[in-house]
Amino acid sequence: MKLADCLRALASFKQEGMGNPEINDLIIDSRLVKPGALFFCIKGHHVDGHRFAVQAEKNGAAAIIAQNRIDVSIPVIYVSDTHRALAMVADHYYGHPSHSLHMIGVTGTNGKTTITYLVQSIQEAAGMNTGLIGTMGMRYKNELIPVANTTPEVHLIHKNLAEMKARGAVSAVMETSSNALYDGRVHGCDFNIGIFTNLTEDHLDLHGTMKDYMYAKSLLFSQLGNSYGGQKKAAVLNADDPASDVYRHMTAVPVISYGINKAADFHAASIQIKPAGTDFILETGGETYPVSMKLIGKFSVYNVLAALAACSVRGLAITEMIRAVEQIKGVSGRFEPVDAGQNFTVIVDYSHTPDSLENALDTIREFAKKRVIAIVGCGGDRERGKRPLMAKIAVDKSDLAILTSDNPRTEDPEAILREMEHGVKGRSYKKIVDRREAIQFAMRHAESGDIVLIAGKGHEDYQIIGTTKHHFDDREEAQSAILERNNIK
Ligand SMILES: CC(=O)N[C@H]1[C@@H](OP(=O)(O)OP(=O)(O)OC[C@H]2O[C@@H](n3ccc(=O)[nH]c3=O)[C@H](O)[C@@H]2O)O[C@H](CO)[C@@H](O)[C@@H]1O[C@H](C)C(=O)N[C@@H](C)C(=O)N[C@H](CCC(=O)O)C(=O)O
Numbered sequence: 441m442k443l444a445d446c447l448r449a450l451a452s453f454k455q456e457g458m459g460n461p462e463i464n465d466l467i468i469d470s471r472l473v474k475p476g477a478l479f480f481c482i483k484g485h486h487v488d489g490h491r492f493a494v495q496a497e498k499n500g501a502a503a504i505i506a507q508n509r510i511d512v513s514i515p516v517i518y519v520s521d522t523h524r525a526l527a528m529v530a531d532h533y534y535g536h537p538s539h540s541l542h543m544i545g546v547t548g549t550n551g552k553t554t555i556t557y558l559v560q561s562i563q564e565a566a567g568m569n570t571g572l573i574g575t576m577g578m579r580y581k582n583e584l585i586p587v588a589n590t591t592p593e594v595h596l597i598h599k600n601l602a603e604m605k606a607r608g609a610v611s612a613v614m615e616t617s618s619n620a621l622y623d624g625r626v627h628g629c630d631f632n633i634g635i636f637t638n639l640t641e642d643h644l645d646l647h648g649t650m651k652d653y654m655y656a657k658s659l660l661f662s663q664l665g666n667s668y669g670g671q672k673k674a675a676v677l678n679a680d681d682p683a684s685d686v687y688r689h690m691t692a693v694p695v696i697s698y699g700i701n702k703a704a705d706f707h708a709a710s711i712q713i714k715p716a717g718t719d720f721i722l723e724t725g726g727e728t729y730p731v732s733m734k735l736i737g738k739f740s741v742y743n744v745l746a747a748l749a750a751c752s753v754r755g756l757a758i759t760e761m762i763r764a765v766e767q768i769k770g771v772s773g774r775f776e777p778v779d780a781g782q783n784f785t786v787i788v789d790y791s792h793t794p795d796s797l798e799n800a801l802d803t804i805r806e807f808a809k810k811r812v813i814a815i816v817g818c819g820g821d822r823e824r825g826k827r828p829l830m831a832k833i834a835v836d837k838s839d840l841a842i843l844t845s846d847n848p849r850t851e852d853p854e855a856i857l858r859e860m861e862h863g864v865k866g867r868s869y870k871k872i873v874d875r876r877e878a879i880q881f882a883m884r885h886a887e888s889g890d891i892v893l894i895a896g897k898g899h900e901d902y903q904i905i906g907t908t909k910h911h912f913d914d915r916e917e918a919q920s921a922i923l924e925r926n927n928i929k
Pocket residue numbers: 468469470471481482483484485486487488489492575588589590591592593594617618619620
């Protein structure tokens with residue numbers, strides 16, 4: 441596409457430097473620029489991308505989009521907001537893929553990844569080819585492309601939606617994190633459905649207050665626009681979470697509610713949690729349907745209700761959707777059992793927030809006959825307020841809490857643990873800084889019938905120490921520690 445054509449997506453701009461070169465890629469990292477790329481200077485959280493304009497030119501950029509003055513000899517297009525320009529140009533450059541895909545966005549503190557997997561499975565079972573974008577990568581037709589962010593940068597979203605569409609997708613389901621919504625990473629995405637899971641403490645390092653965090657999430661619902669041209673649009677809201685009362689007012693499209701405690705369009709009753717699954721009665725449209733699924737816990741019931749409500753908008757039959765849900769074995773790293781023939785239970789779970797940790801431990805209590813052992817850490821370079829809270833929940837709700845490291849990133853692991861320990865002064869717990877040793881300790885000390893929860897890292901197959909990613913997988917670590925224990929015996 442020619443530069444002038446790319447610029448048709450912008451409301452206002454000023455070009456300096458003559459020329460209308462062919463643009464063959466949209467790039468925001470100067471290190472990735474190849475000849476013919478259009479480079480966008482983005483002011484980041486750490487550095488100002490304008491500093492890399494010269495490097496982008498050296499690497500062959502055909503033109504540059506900037507908001508501050510830069511000194512290069514290729515065409516420069518000045519705009520007031522380069523990030524917004526990136527979103528608008530990318531949407532246009534890739535042919536507005538979100539306009540013709542049935543787009544489902546999922547926001548909320550916990551449950552987003554799980555719901556995207558549920559929606560993809562339900563829709564695919566009904567013959568709707570569905571792409572998925574989220575924490576574990578971009579997944580389409582059993583191919584997984586890893587991503588740096590739960591919600592990738594906006595040009596990558598439009599690019600990948602276009603690729604999914606070209607390969608036959610009719611729908612895409614996407615995690616829209618609060619950071620991404622606030623930073624504009626989904627600008628230009630035309631969503632049909634917005635799903636809200638829940639709002640509990642996390643990411644206050646980025647949003648400051650719970651109120652600002654709540655408003656960041658509301659952007660998904662205001663971005664739904666209006667129902668037009670016969671397109672089916674809806675906001676799917678959790679009736680049991682007070683933030684839904686705010687989001688209801690933020691959207692102009694129909695609202696579908698789901699919940700357990702309050703009356704809702706998709707309501708679950710008679711919930712029975714068992715070690716191998718959960719049963720409940722779905723009440724919707726004046727009918728009742730029994731559901732018997734392999735997913736565990738009350739929180740899983742919420743996720744299923746949200747997915748069913750969202751998929752119902754396209755008119756999928758309830759009984760068929762339930763059949764698809766009942767087939768799902770689980771989502772990688774979410775309440776995932778590790779079985780190496782041991783006589784105790786090991787569960788790896790991605791609970792890395794106070795609320796999800798509490799839910800995971802409460803769920804385990806529902807069927808624990810002996811001790812509950814919890815291995816818990818908190819990520820570095822992330823919100824610090826949740827550290828003492830998570831330590832307290834671990835100690836309050838387990839019989840043996842082992843505090844350890846998660847991804848320390850650039851923080852001192854001992855310092856993170858000291859902040860966690862503020863929440864458990866005078867209480868009894870074990871502290872083992874090295875996560876591998878913590879897992880080995882738990883596997884050695886677990887007795888017949890105990891349940892060990894390894895929380896925080898779920899599907900992650902790495903540990904970030906400093907800025908280096910080392911291979912590390914809680915499931916593998918638990919397996920080998922169990923085998924080692926068996927060999928020693
Ligand atoms: C704090 C934060 O949100 N950072 C995101 C942000 O990066 P940044 O603002 O730090 O970028 P920067 O390093 O300041 O660089 C600014 C610009 O200069 C460019 N640059 C930089 C160096 C260079 O040599 N040349 C160059 O051109 C960069 O490519 C960039 O365009 O923009 C990047 C591109 O979109 C993101 O990958 C990055 O996410 C980082 C990896 C991150 O950890 N983000 C977390 C907080 C996050 O967003 N998490 C949510 C999940 C939350 C949840 O699921 O609960 C998510 O959606 O992933």
